[in-house]
Amino acid sequence: MAPPGHTSSPHIGSGGGRLPIDAARRRLLHDEIHARPVAPLQMPALVTQLAVLNRSTTVRDELDHVQRLATAFDRTASDRTADDRTAGDGEPTLVHLTLPELTLRWERHSEYSLYAVTQPVDPAELWADDDPDLLSLVATPPDWLAEIPGETLVALQVVIAREPGWTGTDGRTARPAETLDRARRVLGTDHLLGSAIRDGSAQVFTTYTLRDDGTSRFLVLCGDVSAGRVGRTATELADLETYRTLAMMAFPAARELQPRLTEVEAQLAEFARAIDEGHVDDATLLHGLMGQAAQVETDMATYSTRFAATRAYYGIVQRRIEDLRGTSVPGLNGVFTYLNRRLIPAMATVEATSDRLSSAAEHLGRAADLLRTRVDITTEAQNTELLRSLRDGQRMQLLLQETVEGLSIAAISYYVLGVIGYLAKGLKAAGLHLNTDLVTGAAIPVVVAAVWWTLHRTARRLRGRGSL
Secondary structure (H helix, E strand, C coil): CCCCCCCCCCCCCCHHHCCCCCCCCHHHHHHHHHCCCCCCCCCCEEEEEEEEECCCCCHHHHHHHHHHHHHHCCCCHHHEEECCCECCCCCECEEEEECCCCEEEEEECCCEEEEEEEEECCHHHHHCCCCCCHHHHCCCCCCCCCCCCCEEEEEEEEEEEECCCECCCCCCECCHHHHHHHHHHHHCCCCCEEEEECCCCEEEEECCCCCCCCCEEEEEEECCCCHHHHHHHHHHHHHHHHHHHHHHCHHHHHHHHHHHHHHHHHHHHHHHHHHHHCCCCHHHHHHHHHHHHHHHHHHHHHHHHHHHHHHHHHHHHHHHHHHHCCEECCCCECHHHHHHHHHHHHHHHHHHHHHHHHHHHHHHHHHHHHHHHHHHHHHHHHHHHHHHHHHHHHHHHHHHHHHHHHHHHHHHHHHHHHHHHHHHHHHHHCCCCCCHHHHHHHHHHHHHHHHHHHHHHHHHHHHHHHCC
């Protein structure tokens, strides 16, 4: 929501050309600080807040449901105020709806949507009976809450009332027994928890019990505090419970992952031992590593976003606890002490599981590197042996070639000398006085030298071409 006096304009400082053109979304970034204003709250009041998972609903579905509430009070969509943040289709993601009997705040987040109904409450209805039916006091039309699109994750009601016996700001009352009795009448007697908050200016009570109607319940008793401070206290308590539940969403997944991670870690140790000892063939090791790596990567893709969201939500919970600055009410366990005692171990489990999952992925990567190194070394040794075999073969081939060349010289020379002999005999028959044996014998060294030179030159020329 924009601050009072805000008027929409394309550029904040573009008037008169005194400033450069605005950066993209400058207005959105600036006005985000006004997006969730805390409305003053007059006591006694009732805050009913629901957080529903919205994976199966659209923004339009939820806005139509908000419009149904406005229509029931003869209002239209123009009576609502929305911030500048929009969904991908241009729809608003935050709406404040002020009606005669209540105020509605609706927020659309990535995985859940928030509906917060704030209304005054009649003290006579609040304190008339033990364990009052607070859900029936909500001023929305019948079944409007039940028909909110989505799946309920958090449903809580916060009762804020003034404690008539309050004295000072030390968190104590003049009639502490009557105060505890009032708390038990609203909340029940099961394991009542209480803390003084806001430096003792208020007390909060709860049992952290999920009631039969599906809601949890808080009671805030205040002294002489401003309406603005009452509104902030109610909002922070409701947000604390919502973000606590959202943070816990990763806890079941973390517990399910732990046995699987234990198995993966054991198999990783076996893989490392097998790589070191070399008694398992590389193909079997590679197949096993690929299977484990695929499973771990699937788990990381499935749960890493959930674990990251849990860390963010838990950080908000811690900041809300710090803001409320709670101390235990005498005679009761503190609300935030009880909360931390159970929440911190769960968050530690989630964090440890996230770390183990990341560590398993890293160890699988290192095991794959080790196996790759072993395969490279084996391949290099095989290549070296192959090159050695090739060199030996080439040497043998060279020897055979030299032998063949020698035999070729003798054979070719023999045939050439035979031709020369036949030629000498022919010339003698033609009438020349030749000694054919002398001519053949004299031609032997010339023929052998010529054949050798010719073959040697041919071989050298062929080797020269082969080296190109």
